[in-house]
Amino acid sequence: MKKVKVAINGYGVIGKRVADAVALQDDMELAGVCDIITDWRIKIAVQREYPVFAFNDDFRKQMENAGIKVQGTLSDLIQKADIIVDCTPKKIAAKNIEKYKEANLKFIVQGGEKHETTGHSFSAENNYETALGRESTRVVSCNTTSIVRTLTALKNAGLLKKARGTLLRRATDPWESHLNGIMNTLVPEKEIPSHQGPDAQTVDPDLDVITAAVKVPETLSHLHYWNVQLTREAGKEEVLDAFRTSTRVALINYSDGLSANNAIKELMLALNRPYGDMYEVALWEDMLKVQGDELFYAYVVDNQAIVIPETIDAIRAMTEIEKDSENSIRKTNKSLGLRQKF
Amino acid sequence: MKKVKVAINGYGVIGKRVADAVALQDDMELAGVCDIITDWRIKIAVQREYPVFAFNDDFRKQMENAGIKVQGTLSDLIQKADIIVDCTPKKIAAKNIEKYKEANLKFIVQGGEKHETTGHSFSAENNYETALGRESTRVVSCNTTSIVRTLTALKNAGLLKKARGTLLRRATDPWESHLNGIMNTLVPEKEIPSHQGPDAQTVDPDLDVITAAVKVPETLSHLHYWNVQLTREAGKEEVLDAFRTSTRVALINYSDGLSANNAIKELMLALNRPYGDMYEVALWEDMLKVQGDELFYAYVVDNQAIVIPETIDAIRAMTEIEKDSENSIRKTNKSLGLRQKF
Amino acid sequence: MKKVKVAINGYGVIGKRVADAVALQDDMELAGVCDIITDWRIKIAVQREYPVFAFNDDFRKQMENAGIKVQGTLSDLIQKADIIVDCTPKKIAAKNIEKYKEANLKFIVQGGEKHETTGHSFSAENNYETALGRESTRVVSCNTTSIVRTLTALKNAGLLKKARGTLLRRATDPWESHLNGIMNTLVPEKEIPSHQGPDAQTVDPDLDVITAAVKVPETLSHLHYWNVQLTREAGKEEVLDAFRTSTRVALINYSDGLSANNAIKELMLALNRPYGDMYEVALWEDMLKVQGDELFYAYVVDNQAIVIPETIDAIRAMTEIEKDSENSIRKTNKSLGLRQKF
Amino acid sequence: MKKVKVAINGYGVIGKRVADAVALQDDMELAGVCDIITDWRIKIAVQREYPVFAFNDDFRKQMENAGIKVQGTLSDLIQKADIIVDCTPKKIAAKNIEKYKEANLKFIVQGGEKHETTGHSFSAENNYETALGRESTRVVSCNTTSIVRTLTALKNAGLLKKARGTLLRRATDPWESHLNGIMNTLVPEKEIPSHQGPDAQTVDPDLDVITAAVKVPETLSHLHYWNVQLTREAGKEEVLDAFRTSTRVALINYSDGLSANNAIKELMLALNRPYGDMYEVALWEDMLKVQGDELFYAYVVDNQAIVIPETIDAIRAMTEIEKDSENSIRKTNKSLGLRQKF
Ligand SMILES: NC(=O)c1ccc[n+]([C@@H]2O[C@H](COP(=O)([O-])OP(=O)(O)OC[C@H]3O[C@@H](n4cnc5c(N)ncnc54)[C@H](O)[C@@H]3O)[C@@H](O)[C@H]2O)c1
Ligand SMILES: NC(=O)c1ccc[n+]([C@@H]2O[C@H](COP(=O)([O-])OP(=O)(O)OC[C@H]3O[C@@H](n4cnc5c(N)ncnc54)[C@H](O)[C@@H]3O)[C@@H](O)[C@H]2O)c1
Ligand SMILES: NC(=O)c1ccc[n+]([C@@H]2O[C@H](COP(=O)([O-])OP(=O)(O)OC[C@H]3O[C@@H](n4cnc5c(N)ncnc54)[C@H](O)[C@@H]3O)[C@@H](O)[C@H]2O)c1
Ligand SMILES: NC(=O)c1ccc[n+]([C@@H]2O[C@H](COP(=O)([O-])OP(=O)(O)OC[C@H]3O[C@@H](n4cnc5c(N)ncnc54)[C@H](O)[C@@H]3O)[C@@H](O)[C@H]2O)c1
Structure with a gap:
């Protein structure tokens, strides 16, 4: 089976977790992570050997000056991916959407954005099916x-x-x-x-x-x-x-x-x-x-973690690598080790 | 008009505030405050020239060693008062009650005690009238x-x-x-x-x-x-x-x-x-x-303050120096400066 | 004795305290306080019956819309004062200084500003004398x-x-x-x-x-x-x-x-x-x-309070209503109730 | 090479970490962990398949009632070990020492105990050599x-x-x-x-x-x-x-x-x-x-972690499975992934 290539824009609280979760899935591969930072936070991605991209050439230069190996800019990353998960801070993603649309790239935004940015809001156990094949969705907060x-x-x-x-x-x-x-x-x-x-x-x-x-x-x-x-x-x-x-x-x-x-x-x-x-x-x-x-x-x-499995499922639904919600949820849960009782 | 003599047992968060509030009322006078402590907290009472009493002779000695002028023990204070407000910590008051009853002294306990200790629970705007002339009540938490x-x-x-x-x-x-x-x-x-x-x-x-x-x-x-x-x-x-x-x-x-x-x-x-x-x-x-x-x-x-006016009203109701709840509440509010709008 | 007219610019943590302290001195009077805010904070000044001024006409309008009686703008306040204490936030005061200089108004800035803004830094018990008659000083942080x-x-x-x-x-x-x-x-x-x-x-x-x-x-x-x-x-x-x-x-x-x-x-x-x-x-x-x-x-x-007596002394030194540091310090201490032992 | 059998008494902040660290060493094996608790904390040990012991028969019963499989009491654990690390709370270890001595069991206490309990205080890079072959030491706080x-x-x-x-x-x-x-x-x-x-x-x-x-x-x-x-x-x-x-x-x-x-x-x-x-x-x-x-x-x-490598080294020194401090430190560091630069 061909793996879905997933790009992550914004390697913060949510982005770094989505990247790790994507790396765990056997039907996905991480196309790269994109950010603007130059400090210990992005070095974590380097250490994990994730391809790192800069938002634009200015940030690329800054990153390179800080000794970070950069694979390209957001535009390059967009070319390499089947779908992008935008995990930039509240209200920033809305500005990136045009780029994704132009490139015909499926995209997911996070809960900081409004429902209207995608016209669809996602929560796996409730409405997985309605996201099948969609061009975009929003994983709710x-x-x-x-x-x-x-x-x-x-x-x-x-x-x-x-x-x-x-x-x-x-x-x-x-x-x-x-x-x-x-x-x-x-x-x-x-x-x-x-x-x-x-x-x-x-x-x-x-x-x-x-x-x-x-x-x-x-x-x-x-x-x-x-x-x-x-x-x-x-x-x-x-x-x-x-x-x-x-x-x-x-x-x-x-x-x-x-x-x-x-x-x-x-x-x-x-x-x-x-x-x-x-x-x-x-x-x-x-x-x-x-x-x-x-x-x-x-x-x-756990606000930092709860949307991670949802995002993984949203990727599966939108790319239709798994059409059945229960199958996707089961796969995701297993990979992340979810439990029903502690 | 004869002023009601009010004793306070326990000069902590609530007790020190009740003492100050009693001192502000024109129909009450402070018979004294009783505690077991010897540090800056009780020195505040000394500085305000409140008569200070010790729970018993042991504590009296400790207080005097710390340079605090002590007027007597709880038993002495009980003799000097028309009513006592017990503001000792949760569940301690219950043990003092026998002393108050023996001395035929009206008493008020605070919200840390159970309803059963007095059989009556007080909140001025709701049930002032039911406390008129009572031997004891509990100001709720x-x-x-x-x-x-x-x-x-x-x-x-x-x-x-x-x-x-x-x-x-x-x-x-x-x-x-x-x-x-x-x-x-x-x-x-x-x-x-x-x-x-x-x-x-x-x-x-x-x-x-x-x-x-x-x-x-x-x-x-x-x-x-x-x-x-x-x-x-x-x-x-x-x-x-x-x-x-x-x-x-x-x-x-x-x-x-x-x-x-x-x-x-x-x-x-x-x-x-x-x-x-x-x-x-x-x-x-x-x-x-x-x-x-x-x-x-x-x-x-404001947990430290809200029960203070209630306690003042409870004193008035139990001693019947004011039989009308509205009059008592008005007096109390005025003395403490309550407002209906900030 | 003619009282020194003191203006306060910035009615925040420090400004509101300086205003209250000025109001306590028998050789000073409060010309007014100036700010840009419209909420409960400035209403405290109104309630204390301090003359309230707005930084400029825009803020005056906003304040008046919020129901606050405004006596004029900063320019008006400058006219009414012998000295101004600038208590605006860090680095803002530096911009107001030109106005004070143009009006030949003595001024004090607070510790958020650099030493260079006035060329003199003040601490009463150390260098009161060096501030005598000065046009400006900075009360250190x-x-x-x-x-x-x-x-x-x-x-x-x-x-x-x-x-x-x-x-x-x-x-x-x-x-x-x-x-x-x-x-x-x-x-x-x-x-x-x-x-x-x-x-x-x-x-x-x-x-x-x-x-x-x-x-x-x-x-x-x-x-x-x-x-x-x-x-x-x-x-x-x-x-x-x-x-x-x-x-x-x-x-x-x-x-x-x-x-x-x-x-x-x-x-x-x-x-x-x-x-x-x-x-x-x-x-x-x-x-x-x-x-x-x-x-x-x-x-x-107590960071909010410690500079208040210093500011009062600085006013006395600069206006020379008291040339002796000990006298000024004693007066200030007495008015604020300072103690050498708690 | 025969592995050193290490017992842990007290499975709290320090004990659970020492247990995990012991389990990582190729020259040690975990004889078991002992505690008195019955909740999620000890269930972690169960889940890691560490042998669990109770301090005494009373606690054994409580643990078993809570569904925890218990291998015996502290006395049993003492029999199975070459050395015991006491990680009970401050000042408790001092009471257990007699038991260890009676059983001729080498023991380590933690920083909450006094130097006098063992007469030796340990810090690997400073005095590893002085602990060689000792019957007891204290890993400092x-x-x-x-x-x-x-x-x-x-x-x-x-x-x-x-x-x-x-x-x-x-x-x-x-x-x-x-x-x-x-x-x-x-x-x-x-x-x-x-x-x-x-x-x-x-x-x-x-x-x-x-x-x-x-x-x-x-x-x-x-x-x-x-x-x-x-x-x-x-x-x-x-x-x-x-x-x-x-x-x-x-x-x-x-x-x-x-x-x-x-x-x-x-x-x-x-x-x-x-x-x-x-x-x-x-x-x-x-x-x-x-x-x-x-x-x-x-x-x-990191107060919870810093003494863990020290404890591992103290075990090696006392049991002389490694006589050279540098070798022990290197082994420990490698197993835990210590770095000299972040
Ligand atoms: N933090 C949470 O608990 C949480 C939970 C659920 C959903 N969310 C949502 O997830 C989204 C991301 O939030 P977060 O908490 O991860 O934010 P964050 O601030 O931790 O991370 C955002 C990352 O985006 C990077 N970034 C900023 N501008 C960028 C740009 N132009 N190009 C590329 N990268 C850029 C930042 O440097 C940062 O690393 C928001 O919509 C938020 O509402 C957050
Ligand atoms: N703190 C609050 O916010 C709050 C609010 C409402 C009601 N209450 C109730 O008020 C009562 C008192 O609480 P508090 O917060 O004032 O407690 P506190 O601990 O602040 O004060 C209790 C005081 O009683 C003294 N004391 C202890 N034993 C004594 C003894 N044997 N004889 C004399 N004095 C003794 C203590 O030294 C202390 O000064 C409790 O019933 C509590 O539940 C507290
Ligand atoms: N907060 C402290 O503990 C402390 C202690 C010592 C010295 N200082 C110094 O005192 C100065 C004031 O600090 P603060 O803590 O009182 O600040 P603050 O933020 O509490 O108060 C500043 C006030 O100035 C007002 N203001 C802002 N712009 C204004 C303008 N253009 N015109 C008029 N008013 C304006 C604000 O609305 C606010 O009410 C700073 O230099 C600070 O470094 C502060
Ligand atoms: N917490 C720290 O940061 C830290 C750091 C360095 C050293 N230390 C030292 O380590 C020692 C342990 O501290 P901690 O923080 O791990 O304590 P802790 O309270 O987290 O753990 C102690 C454990 O011992 C158990 N226990 C209590 N009585 C027992 C008994 N009779 N038999 C068996 N187990 C019993 C407790 O249930 C608990 O699980 C102390 O000497 C402390 O000073 C602690």
């Missing part, structure tokens, strides 16, 4: 991915009437927490409802979901609290079984010492996950409560 | 006080059907943040629903309220997010008017730069509040949203 | 002020040979910790020696002082560790006596519970200091150690 | 290890006269930062000089070293600032060359983006180090400065 995964499971079980969530968002990513962040405070998002509810509806308009969001002073992961109106009274096991239908929701137990975001992070490191990444939504089984037709639960989202 | 205040306002306006809240709790108090705390993580409370819902019902069993709570790594104040099912569709102004009926809920605006807990704290300091204290629930007017019969809002609770 | 204060005391006692310091700097100020900061990390300053050593020498070239500095993830205050080579072997009491000659160094004791920056902050709040400000350098008496001819000690600097 | 490594390099180059350090210590370890920590403050150690100076002298009494230490609110790693009096004027390259003689000091450059503890941590994760561990002292090459005969520099210490 970390928060939205977790919402769609969990609510899709409840919806598929016929249990979901409406969901109301409070989202505690990590304030910045660990690698850059010397450059920005918040200190000893909480920062509510200006608007209630926050944008994540409508964003989930770009994947699945059927979801009745409203969220409020607040930035909290930690760098590890998000924590979501949910109050769900079920379609009917239900038992706790029934609800857990619904969540178990998702291969990307892992149940954890507070009573097992997994009682805070830092403990969960340490577990991931202990499992030898790269960067201590958790691709799954980690949902507390013993904390979950059903009262009549109301459901309450909380889960942790 | 910071979180619960804020819940009862806000939901009582909605209930009185006939708007409240049920309320679901997510409570972000500061992890420790500023003065002791070198001794304990959490770092770069979030710590969910083990149980959902958390205890604050049932606790609010000890004040008002009519409130249909369920909460989940999580400790967050900051020391300033709590932040609550609410989703309320109204009894009917309502307009935003109608809801705001309901909150305006409480003299202890102050509206704030995100658009005025009051967009985070730290900014609110700085405002309180700028208003020359002692310790930068905020006695009010600070509820975001512009963030509040009504969608059909659902209401969403968030507010900030 | 919070870190530098603390260095000059403490080393001047050692120098005057004939004890100082050379001083080597490690400066732990708070990462951002409390009011703005929702906008920027660092999280769960430490950020060394790029250069060792850091700029504070040479900066201290702009006040007193005799000081042999070298520093290294690092940003730490807290917002309360700086903490400095020093290793001083004395001119000779000395006793601990002798060294303490040297520090006691400064009226702006206050001794504290670890054994009194004042064992961390947060405890010191709480003490200042308990002393009813505005904003919990500490104008003094708080130096640990019991931690201080002399070994032969080497001295080791540590102190805490 | 993370802070002390870094001090001995760096100062030994300067001493061997004939450059070290005396060293004065300020040590910024991470407040707690990541896995337990939900259980304890400090928040928004700095906590000086009560005594100056702090204990690390004398502790370094238990390894090498020749070192003239004095330190002050302070806990800082982050969990990643320590940061040390040093001011060294050289024996003579020297050039920067000469000093760097001295540090380059240590194979466990790695030079880093601020200008390469490695400008803060978090960035260094992310680099270690990117290098696929287990847990993102850094065994080296990371010393800033471009920040280092020589002025005459004074040297200034700063470095980062």
